[in-house]
Each structure stands twice: as C-alpha cells, then as structure tokens.
Amino acid sequence: MCESFKQNYQLCEELGRGRFGVVYRCFSTAAHASFACKSIYKHSLSDDTDRHCLDAEPKILHLLSACPNILRLHDVYEDDDHFHLVTDLCDGGDLFDRISSGNRFSEPDAAAILKQLMAAIAYCHRMGVAHRDIKPDNILFDSRGRLKLADFGSAELFDVSEMNGVVGTPYYVAPEVLMGRDYSEKVDVWSAGVILYIMLAGVPPFYGDGAAETFEAVLRGNLRFPSKIFRSVSPEAKDLLRKMICRDASRRISAEQVLIHPWIINGGEMSDLA
Known part of the structure; x- marks a missing residue:
C-alpha cells in the first residue's frame, strides 16, 4: 500500500473480490468517514484492453461525479504493484x-x-x-x-x-x-x-x-x-x-x-x- 494512501486512510476489512482486485472498507482520518477502496493488482492485467479499461474508469467516474445515483470517486493512488480507487462506501448491498x-x-x-x-x-x-x-x-x-x-x-x-x-x-x-x-x-x-x-x-x-x-x-x-x-x-x-x-x-x-x-x-x- 503506497505511503500517501496510508497517510490519508486506514485500511479495514475486506468487502469483496473481483476479476482484478479486492475491495476493502477504509477510514479517512481527515473526514472521519468510511469509504470503499478498490485495490487493483497491476500484474493481473493480461493485455492492453485490460489496461485501457483501468485507465479509463477513473476518468469516466470523474466526468460523472455530479450525479447522485453514480458511485463517486474520491481519490486515486498508485504504487509499484497496485492502483487504489477510493469511492463511496455502499453498505446497503447490491x-x-x-x-x-x-x-x-x-x-x-x-x-x-x-x-x-x-x-x-x-x-x-x-x-x-x-x-x-x-x-x-x-x-x-x-x-x-x-x-x-x-x-x-x-x-x-x-x-x-x-x-x-x-x-x-x-x-x-x-x-x-x-x-x-x-x-x-x-x-x-x-x-x-x-x-x-x-x-x-x-x-x-x-x-x-x-x-x-x-x-x-x-x-x-x-x-x-x-x-x-x-x-x-x-x-x-x-x-x-x-x-x-x-x-x-x-x-x-x-x-x-x-x-x-x-x-x-x-x-x-x-x-x-x-
């Protein structure tokens, strides 16, 4: 986990797993609120298409951030092995x-x-x-x-x-x-x-x-x-x-x-x- 992420968030329990990574609950010490963190393992990206999807998702979420019915992206972090996307925490299930x-x-x-x-x-x-x-x-x-x-x-x-x-x-x-x-x-x-x-x-x-x-x-x-x-x-x-x-x-x-x-x-x- 990159140092800048650790300075701003405390990583908590795992919430789920997907094709490329793991979703955790994280806590912002500055905002005193919980968020979700989607940690994507770079080496799991098998081709250029996967990488394009990963690069495009944060840009698209930023573009759509004004809509209350779309998951909001709050922060993006990167280290040698992972991308970390901090989003709204949706603890009401799916x-x-x-x-x-x-x-x-x-x-x-x-x-x-x-x-x-x-x-x-x-x-x-x-x-x-x-x-x-x-x-x-x-x-x-x-x-x-x-x-x-x-x-x-x-x-x-x-x-x-x-x-x-x-x-x-x-x-x-x-x-x-x-x-x-x-x-x-x-x-x-x-x-x-x-x-x-x-x-x-x-x-x-x-x-x-x-x-x-x-x-x-x-x-x-x-x-x-x-x-x-x-x-x-x-x-x-x-x-x-x-x-x-x-x-x-x-x-x-x-x-x-x-x-x-x-x-x-x-x-x-x-x-x-x-």
Whole structure:
C-alpha cells in the first residue's frame, strides 16, 4: 500500500473480490468517514484492453461525479504493484442480493429502483458515456437506500469513437452487441429493461443452458409475458418492457423516454392504459 494512501486512510476489512482486485472498507482520518477502496493488482492485467479499461474508469467516474445515483470517486493512488480507487462506501448491498432472495418485487418497489437506475443511465448518456455492463451486481445501495451505479470498467465514450466488440453479461447484453456491429448507448436501456423484467417476474426474459444458448435466445429476442407469472402485472409495466427490450434498437426508447413513461411517472401504481 503506497505511503500517501496510508497517510490519508486506514485500511479495514475486506468487502469483496473481483476479476482484478479486492475491495476493502477504509477510514479517512481527515473526514472521519468510511469509504470503499478498490485495490487493483497491476500484474493481473493480461493485455492492453485490460489496461485501457483501468485507465479509463477513473476518468469516466470523474466526468460523472455530479450525479447522485453514480458511485463517486474520491481519490486515486498508485504504487509499484497496485492502483487504489477510493469511492463511496455502499453498505446497503447490491441489487443482485435483493433479486437472489427469490421474492418478486411489487410494481412500486420496482419502479422506485428503475427510476433511480434510469436517472443514472440518462446522465451517463447526456455526458456521452455508455456503461455497457448494466447488471444487478453493478447496482449498489448506500446506507440510506440510495441507488449507486458502479463498475465503469467496460464504459465507453460514444461521442469520441464508434462502439463495437462484445462486452457485457449473457442475460443482460443487447442483441446488437452480440451481432458484432457498431451500436449505440441504447444497449444500456435494453439491459435495464431485462433487470426490470427480472424484478417483476423473478426470472430473466432470455436464458438457456449455458452462455451460448442464452446468447441465442437474446439474438432471437422473442419477448414473452407468461400468463402465470404476469397475470398481476399492469399493462403499463408490460408496455414499458416492450419499449425497452425492443430488438430493433432504432425503435427502442431512450433513457430519457423511460423516465417520462406513465409507469415511472405514476410510481408503478395501476391505471387504465389500454
């Protein structure tokens, strides 16, 4: 651990492990507050792509720091072996844990989460950033229950260059990503729509035995609402799902349009959408 980090923070217990490093709780002696520290082992970076992602993430987090629903980066440190990213501490768990409990979400609860998520995504898109790996594991909650979108390692500045290449996670990746074509920031809307579907249904809309079969199901994009599961789900929610999980990206609504959809405006409460 570099000396400058030690002068400002006390490293505490481990919170989790990822592909490249370990996340710890750390305590700022100056601020008298706890933060999270993501320590990334440089020698675990296997190629230039990994290094590019690591270099880009702090810059993108700085760019997005004004949004209250995006994980805030406070400090960056580097020593011979590690990078250390000090961020908000989100000790309220993540959305994956809430989904894994097995209980389906009520529509108001799902709408409250989606509204915060789409506020974060819409802000990213206004700033020219596509997240490209929206999934429950990357949706954190702080001690007050506020949603924080995290892990911008796959993010890209779409105003600077065309986006291509397969990134993301099988259940949540948009079909145009799998097709290997240039694609737009609307890939994030698709992924958020899949998350909404899972919150309401308890199962993903596209799945198979293994990644390959799941990818095939995503490419077919045959969105269904099984009556046994969706009998009590409102027409508004299903309307929004159709518009977010739309295989034709040119017809898929934007993040800003999600935020003004009646289901979001009404907080997931029932009304009489035809």
